[in-house]
Amino acid sequence: MAERCRDVCGVRIAPAELRFSAVPGSRYRAALTVQNLRAGACHLRLLPPHQPQFKLIVENPEKPIASGLQVKAVVEYTPKCAEDLxxxxxxxxxxxxxxxxxxxLIPYCDLEIExxxxxxxxxxxxxxxxxxxxISNRGTIxxxxxxxxxxxxxxxxxxxRGVVKPKSVRKIKVDICTDVPGVIKEMMKVELESRGCTEVWIKGVVVEQFLKVLGVNxxxxxxxxxxxPLYFGTSKTEQIHLYNEGPECVDWVAVLEDSAIGGEIATDLHGSTDAVLHDLSVKTKDVDVSNVILCVPNQGTLQPYEKSLITLCFSLQKLERDFEVNDASLVQDYVLFLRFETVGKRGDCLQDLSGPATTRSDSLHVDLALTGSGFPVILTFKxxxxxxxxxCYLGEQTQVVCTMKNESKFLPLMFRFCKTAHFSVSPxxxxxxxxxEKEVVISFSPHQIGTFEMKQIIDIVGMGVDKSNVAVLKTKPFHQIYLTLLGVCKCKQTSVVFTINPGLTPLISNATGQFVVRSTGQLSDTAPVAILKSTQTQIHTHRKNRNCEDNALIAFPNDRAASLRPSEWNKKYRFPRSFFFLPCRQFCVYNNPVSIGIKSAEGLKSPNISITEFSMEKPQPKMLSLDDNGVLTSRKLEAIVSKSTNKGVWSWLSPMPSSAQEKRDCSLTLTNKQLHQIFIGPSTIDFGEVCVYSTTTKELHIINNLSVHIWIQIExxxxxxxETSPLSQVVPPLTKTHIPVVFETTTVGMFKNSFNYKINNQHIGHVLVIAHAMPIELHLSKRELILNPIPGCLAGTEFRRTVRICNPRNRPVGFTWRPLTGDRKSAFTVKPTRGMLCKYSVFMYIYLGFVEAYSDVECEVVWHPGFNTPETAQLTLCVRKGxxxxxxxxxxxxxxxTALEKKNVWISLSK
Incomplete structure (x- = not known):
């Protein structure tokens, strides 16, 4: 019945019309309301319809109806026949x-579909x-x-199929499996009651999602x-755009393929094959290419048709060799492949467990080749x-002209001389x-007398990477070369004349009052010196100085300025004050990270360690840390996979986090790189051809290569x-396990559906399940069987032959043989090699047998001859549920x- 209202002549009528179903023998009632919307009162009066099937029940007011008030009425409908009235x-x-x-109106259904x-x-x-x-139904039934x-x-x-109730809408779900790219334009027929067959078109486009590497400019x-080419120790950056060409967002991670075919790591590609094979001192297997190629960022999420700016940095270090070689031969060529992969699509890692990956999603990646060469700094000097x-003498200067030559054929070189005492360089x-090559002038300008052997440091300057910001390179020294500078500074000799004090202590004297210099009142180029012959006096006797060698004289300690230089060059002197500086010099010699200021074997004793003190625990395998900012490499992934897969399979795990450590681990939000180290697959489980009413199981493998627990939940x-179980598992670190996926169906046809799983109740993935459900059936090797007598058999059983029953499905099947003879006992019997004899009727027995999955059974058919027995028959192989x-x-x-029998027959016929 219509629910709409109608406003006319200042009143509101609800509903605007009255509709009833014309079902004979029924009685329907409908309410009617008339409301005054005018500003003043008005007279309202309802008159009944003309048809007797309709009856109006109302009390019409005699007085006018005030504004806002209403009149209510009831209409009854009692149809006598099914007709529209x-x-x-x-x-x-x-x-x-x-x-x-x-x-x-006669009851009807009005179905409509998009x-x-x-x-x-x-x-x-x-x-x-x-x-x-x-599918909507606007009808009344x-x-x-x-x-x-x-x-x-x-x-x-x-x-x-189904039923849509009147005045209601029913939702129909249509699923499409997006496993094959292409254009979808399919038509399905929908049969609607009282409307006939309607066509509904299914349209869509399945495209492949691509990751592309684009140039920035x-x-x-x-x-x-x-x-x-680059010098060892320098860096160079390039920027690219990673582009998501697809209508859905994608999580990506960068993996450096350091074990790919065609890759080269620290190889001199310009050298001969013999030279490369002979050069076995380079430890290329120990090279961590994640330090050679930096990728920032190395993980992320791309929205549909979005670009992300990525900086690649090529940074080289000189490799260590087992023995000394010429630096000119240390050339390192690199050919590497950087792969940008979709997170979690690592079907190749599960290939040994579940066979090769067959899904197209596993190939969602893009490779970028990276090449570069490292060269040593070769700077020669003449x-x-x-x-x-x-x-030279103090205050004078000598110079040496040095020619520097850059022997590199590919790269320029920037140099910088460090400051060195007594020497200067220009430029x-x-x-x-x-x-x-370039000439530099090195000048020797000594500031004190003596022999000098100085080490001149030359910094080689280049562009280096800043770990905090890879996109910005800084100029810094990356290599140093040393020159040895030898020079001698002499002084001009002047004789100092001393006089002996006759006994009177002058105004200016030393502590002994002796050996005073002449002309003490005027400034001269001589210094007052007090000397003491240690072999002739005991004034400064000290027990440590009693064993002096070669009758050496000790400079008087009060004349500090003059006691450091001898007054007579042909005599020996000792300077006791210099012994106080010996510990400082000794500390400087041993002040390094190895000796840490301690002289080797200086009173230190090694502790005695017992074998019982060693820990018997096995060393834990090295795992990638959760906060590792470096790029993933294929070798690292292979290493952690091998550590996890070499362990035994854990089949019984906790369904929920129980310990405090498990709860902390399973609440973590994992990054794309961490998710890429968790392998769950295969992403497509194909059961192939399976039989209905059968149970088939395949394994969903889970490998946790992280150093923390993870929680897997399947929906x-x-x-x-x-029947798949268990649906929840807490997987420990470096552990592999599996979940049996059980498939059962009673419907014949193609099955494609997917189920979701969650990691730590946050990260969602899916697995596609494919199966082709086939009916239960058996095959016969022959449809017609001719039985010939076999010599040597007992009479009545010499007519026999075998027929083979084949079961091509994965389910054991039961069967029975039934002859088409009605109630008569058949002259043909069939005995399967396995089975039991069952009584079918009073006159006939049947044999019930079983054929195992993917196997066959031979059945023997025997004809029993007798009086008036038929020589032909038709047997039926009845397959249970098939x-x-x-x-x-x-x-x-x-x-x-025989010949005699033939003669007797001929004689009887002739008579």
Whole structure:
């Protein structure tokens, strides 16, 4: 019945019309309301319809109805027959007349369905995409619908048939498996009650999602980046764009393929094959290429059709060799592949466990080749690295001209001389082009007297990487070269004349009052010196100085300025004060990270360690830390996978986190790199051809290569996979396990569906399940069987032959043989090699047997001859819950007649 209202002549009529179902023998009632919307009062009066089937029950007011008040009435409808009846009520509003339609209609259903279901653009990622369509019923009774589909693309339609109640809408789910790219344009037929067959088109496009590496400036696809030649210790950066060409967001991670075919690590590609094979001192297996190639960022999420700026840094270090070689031969060429992969798509890692990956999603990656070469700094000097300067006096200067040559044929070189005492260089810094030379002048300007052997440090400056910001390179020294500078500073000799004090202590004297210098009142170039012959006096006797050698004289300690230089060059002196500086010099010699200021074997004793003090625990395998910022490499992934897979399979694990450590670990939000180290697969489980009413199991492998626990939860909604268990497991670090996925179905046809799983109740993944459900059936090796007598058998059993029953499915099947003879006992019997004899009727027995999965059984058919027994028969192989096969049997009887019998027959015929 219509619920809509109608405003007319200042009043509101609800409903606007009255509709009833014309079902004979029923009585229907409907309420009617008339409300005054005018500003003042008005007269309202309802008059009944003309048809007697309609009855109006109302109390019409005699007085006017005030504004806002209403009049209520009830209309009864009692149909006498199933027919459409139309009438009207008359409403008097003062001087106005309004008619209200009253309809009695035969009950009907009015089903409508959308003509198109558009899935839009989808990604070929083996997911099940669901859309809903609506079937509405605007009629007065329920309507039945049925959906028919026999197209190429697999569509799961639920429900395929059903009932839509009146005045209601029912949702129909249509699933599409996005496993194959292509354009979807399929048609399904929908049979609607009282409307006939309607066509509904299923449309959509399944595309492959691609990751592309684009140039920042050109915007074109990049296949290779050549960093060119670099000095060891320097760095070079390049920027790229990682582009998501697809309508869905994608989580990605960068993996450096350091074990790929065609890759080269620290190899001199310009050398001969013999030289490369002979050069076994380079430890290329120990090279961590994650320090050679830096990728920032090395993980992330790309929105649909989004670009992300990535900085690649090529940084080289000189490799260590087992023995000394020429630096000019230390050339390292690198050819590496950087792969940008979708998180979790590591089907190759599960290949040994579950076979090769067959899904297209496992190939969602892009490779970028990276090439570069490392060269040592080769800087030669003329006349050499040891420079001898001419002897000079204090205040004078000597110079040496040195020629530096950059022997590199590929790279220029920037140098910088560090400051060195008594020596100066001009120019102190500069740049040498490749294969060029430059002259520098090194000056020796001593500031004190003595022999000098100085080490001149030359810094080689280049661009180096900043770990905090890889995109910005800084200029810093990356290599040092040393020159040895030798020089001698002499002084001009002047004799100092001393006089002996005759006994009178002058105004200026020393502590002894002796050996005072002449002309003490004037400034002179001589210094007052007090000397003491240690062999002639005991004034400064000390027990430590009694064993002096060669009668050496001790300088008087009060004259500190003059006691450091001898007054007579032909005599020996000792300076006791210099002994106080010996501990400081000794500390400077041993002040390094190894000796830490302690002289070796200086009173230290090694502790005595017992073998019982050693820990018997096995060393824990090295795992990637959770906060590792370096790029993943294929060798690291292979190493952690081998550590996890070499362990035994854990089959019984805790379903939920129980300990405090497990709860902390299982609440972590994992990064893309950490998720990439968790292998759950295969991503597509293909059961192949399976038999209905059978149970088939395949394993879903889980490998946790992290150093923390993870919590795996599986969500299964489809009935065919409900027997899968367990659905929740806490997997310890470096552990592998598996979950048996059980498939059971009673419906023949193709099955494609997926189930989801969660890691730590946050990160969602999915697994596609494919199966082709086949009916239960057996095959016969022959449909016709001719039985010939076999010599040597007992009479009555010489007619026998075998037929083979084959079971091509994965389920044991039971069968029975039944002859088509009605109640008569058949002359043919069949005995399976395995089975039991069952009584079928009073006159006949049947044999019930079983055929195991993927095997066959031989059955023996025997014809028993007798009086008036038929020589032909038809046996039926009845498969339990399956098909039936007919076998035609013929007994070939041969009658042997002797010559005497033939003669007697001829004589009787002639008579």
């Amino acid at each position: 139309q009438d009207k009520l008359t409403l008097l509003i003062d001087d106005d007349v309004v008619h209200i339609p009253v309809l009695g 003509s198109e279901v558009n899935f839009g653009e989808m990604i070929a990622n083996n997911k099940l995409v669901t859309k809903e369509i609506s 329920s309507g039945v619908f049925r959906i028919l589909y026999d197209g190429v693309v697999l569509l799961n339609i639920k429900p395929a 050109c915007g074109k696809v990049l296949k290779c980046i050549n960093f060119g 006349p050499g690295t040891v420079l001898n300067f001419e002897d 102190a810094r500069g740049k040498l082009k490749k294969n060029s 299964i909604e489809v009935a065919e996979l409900q 098909n039936s096969i007919h076998l035609k049997c013929f007994a070939k009887v041969i009658i042997h007649v």
